[in-house]
Amino acid sequence: MNLFKISSKNLIRNKLTTILNIILVAFGVGILSILFLASTQINNKLEKNAKDIDLVVGAKGSPLQLILSSIYHIDYPTGNIPAKDAYKLMHNPMVKRAVPLALGDNYNGYRIVGTDSTFSNLYGLSTEKGSFWHKDLEVTLGSTVAITSGLKIGDSFFGAHGLTGNGDVHKQHAYQVKGILKSQGNITDNLILTNIGSVYKMHEEKHAEGHSHSAAEEAKEINDKQITALLIQYKSPMSVILFPRMVNQSTNMQAASPAMESARLFSLIGVGIDTLQWFAIFIMGIAALSIFISLYNAMKERKYDLAIMRCLGASKSKLFFLVMFEGVLVTFTGACLGLVIGHAALELIGGYQASSQAKLTGLTAVPQETYLILIGLVIGTLASLIPAMQIYKVDIAATLTKDC
Amino acid sequence: MIKISSLAHVYEKGRRLKFPCWEIADMEQWLLLGASGSGKSTLLNIISGLLKPLHGEVLINGTDLYTMSARERDRFRGQHIGIIFQRPHLIRSLDVLDNLELAAVMAGLPIDHERNLSLLADLGIAELAKNYPDELSQGQLQRVSVARALVNRPDLLIADEPTSSLDDENANQVIQMLTSQAKDNGAALIIATHDGRVQDHITKTYLL
Numbered sequence: 001m002n003l004f005k006i007s008s009k010n011l012i013r014n015k016l017t018t019i020l021n022i023i024l025v026a027f028g029v030g031i032l033s034i035l036f037l038a039s040t041q042i043n044n045k046l047e048k049n050a051k052d053i054d055l056v057v058g059a060k061g062s063p064l065q066l067i068l069s070s071i072y073h074i075d076y077p078t079g080n081i082p083a084k085d086a087y088k089l090m091h092n093p094m095v096k097r098a099v100p101l102a103l104g105d106n107y108n109g110y111r112i113v114g115t116d117s118t119f120s121n122l123y124g125l126s127t128e129k130g131s132f133w134h135k136d137l138e139v140t141l142g143s144t145v146a147i148t149s150g151l152k153i154g155d156s157f158f159g160a161h162g163l164t165g166n167g168d169v170h171k172q173h174a175y176q177v178k179g180i181l182k183s184q185g186n187i188t189d190n191l192i193l194t195n196i197g198s199v200y201k202m203h204e205e206k207h208a209e210g211h212s213h214s215a216a217e218e219a220k221e222i223n224d225k226q227i228t229a230l231l232i233q234y235k236s237p238m239s240v241i242l243f244p245r246m247v248n249q250s251t252n253m254q255a256a257s258p259a260m261e262s263a264r265l266f267s268l269i270g271v272g273i274d275t276l277q278w279f280a281i282f283i284m285g286i287a288a289l290s291i292f293i294s295l296y297n298a299m300k301e302r303k304y305d306l307a308i309m310r311c312l313g314a315s316k317s318k319l320f321f322l323v324m325f326e327g328v329l330v331t332f333t334g335a336c337l338g339l340v341i342g343h344a345a346l347e348l349i350g351g352y353q354a355s356s357q358a359k360l361t362g363l364t365a366v367p368q369e370t371y372l373i374l375i376g377l378v379i380g381t382l383a384s385l386i387p388a389m390q391i392y393k394v395d396i397a398a399t400l401t402k403d404c
Numbered sequence: 405m406i407k408i409s410s411l412a413h414v415y416e417k418g419r420r421l422k423f424p425c426w427e428i429a430d431m432e433q434w435l436l437l438g439a440s441g442s443g444k445s446t447l448l449n450i451i452s453g454l455l456k457p458l459h460g461e462v463l464i465n466g467t468d469l470y471t472m473s474a475r476e477r478d479r480f481r482g483q484h485i486g487i488i489f490q491r492p493h494l495i496r497s498l499d500v501l502d503n504l505e506l507a508a509v510m511a512g513l514p515i516d517h518e519r520n521l522s523l524l525a526d527l528g529i530a531e532l533a534k535n536y537p538d539e540l541s542q543g544q545l546q547r548v549s550v551a552r553a554l555v556n557r558p559d560l561l562i563a564d565e566p567t568s569s570l571d572d573e574n575a576n577q578v579i580q581m582l583t584s585q586a587k588d589n590g591a592a593l594i595i596a597t598h599d600g601r602v603q604d605h606i607t608k609t610y611l612l
Contacts, residue, residue, distance in 0.1 A: 313481055
C-alpha cells in the first residue's frame, strides 16, 4: 500500500476518464515522435548520401530533380549530357574528383548504375564478398539488393529498361554478379554497380540488330556517347562560387548543389511538418485541459476520500502530492504509450513504403524523445496543480461532519 | 489520559461556545450528550485535532494538540485517535483490507496484516476482506469503519452519532461492539449522541 497503489486504484475506478486522458496524451506524443523520427531519418539519409558531393552536373532541367535522381536515386534523371563535355569538366583544375553516372536500367526496382572506380572511392566502398566489376556486364551488388534479390556471386540476371518495373527486359545481355558490397547504411546498399560500357552495350544493341557497323561508325558513336550526370568534388571550397557559374553559363549543362537543393526540399516538407507539429501540440493542450477538468470535477467527489485520509493522519502536503501524482501518472503512461504508438506506426509506414531508398523505420530512437516524456510530466504537473491546491482549502471537519 | 480545559470556539456567524473542563482517564467510556446544534461535533473535532479552538488546550497523554505543527498533529491523530463518523466514509476504490491498511500507511505506521485480519474476524466480517465498499450493506460498512478506527491501536476512540440512523436492534449491536472493542483494544471511548438508547450502556456523561 503506497501512493502509487492508491492513485492507480483510483484511476482504475474511473476507467473511462483515465483511458480518454491517456489516449489524448498518447496521440499527441505519438504524432510528435513520428515527426521527430521521420524528420531525423530523412535528414540523416539526405546528409549521408550527399556527403562529400559538392556539385552535380547534368542535363538542364529542375535542379532538385537532378539531385534526387543522381544522388538519392529517387526521381527520374533530367536527361543526358554529352560524354565528351563531361570529360572536359572532369579534367578541370578545380575538380578534385568527378564520378560519371550512367542510369537507365533497373533490376526489380533496384537501379543499375554505370560508373567507374571513382564511385567506390567517393563512397568508400569495399566488398563483402567477391570483387568489384572489371569488364563489361560484370556487376557488384549493394548489400540490400543482394539480400532481397537472393542473387549470389556467379549468378546472372537481365536488366529491365527504365528505372522502375520489369516492362522492357534487355534479354540480349545478362549481367553477371562479381561481388557484393559491405553494408554502408546509405544509398549504395540499394544500387547495382557496373561500368559505363555495360550500360552503353545494353542500349546499343537495338541499333546493332539491323545494321552491320563499320569501324568509323562505331568511333562516331563513342564520340556521341552520353552519360546521365557527374558527381563532383572540389579541390578547394573557393570553387563553390566559380565552378557552378562556369558550368551554367558556358556549357549546355546545369550544375546543382546538393546542400542547397536538400535545404530547399526540406523547407518544402517543413511546412507539412510544422503543421503536424502544431496539431500535435494542440492535442497535447486538449489532453492537459481534459486531465485538468476530470481531476477538478473528481475533487468534489474525492473531497470525502481526502478528508478521511487527513483524519487517518495524512498531512496536506502528502495528499497534495497524491493528487499531483495521479495527473502525472496519467500523462506519463500516455507519453510512454505514445512513444510505442509512434514507433509502431512508423515501422508500419516503412513496411508499406514502395521506395526502398527512403525507407523509414520505427526501430531506432532519437534523443529528443526523452523530451516528449518530460513534456508529458510537465503537462501532468500543470494540469493537476490547481485541483491539488484544493486540498489546502478542504475543511475536513466540516466535510466529514456534514451529512452527505 | 485526555484532559480539556478552558476551551472556547467561535463560529463563523459569531456565536461563541465555551466548553466545560473534562478529564477522561485511560480506558474510560463516556457519553457526550446534547441536543442537535449544541456543539457536540465541534467539540469532537477539537478533541481530535481537526478544528483549532479559539483558546484553551487539549492534552492527550500529556501532549498539547494545538501546540504541535499541523503536520505533527495530523500524524498524532492518525496514531493515537480512532474516529468513527456518522456515515462510514470508506475509500471506494480500495477493498476492505486495503482501507484498513490505508489507516496504517497514512499514520506512518507499519502494516500489521495479522491484526487487520483478526480485527475483521472480531467484528464478524472476515469474509468481506476482499470486497469493495460498494458491495457492502450499511451495517457492514459501519463495522469496517470501526475496524479502521482500531487499526493503529488508538488511545482514544471517538464515535460521532453512530446510532442515529439505525433501528433499535442494530443500534444496540453497534453500542455493544464499540464498548467491547474499546475495552479489548485498551482505548478510551467517547460517543457523542442525542440518542437515549445509548445511555443504558454507558454511565459517565458529559453534557453540553
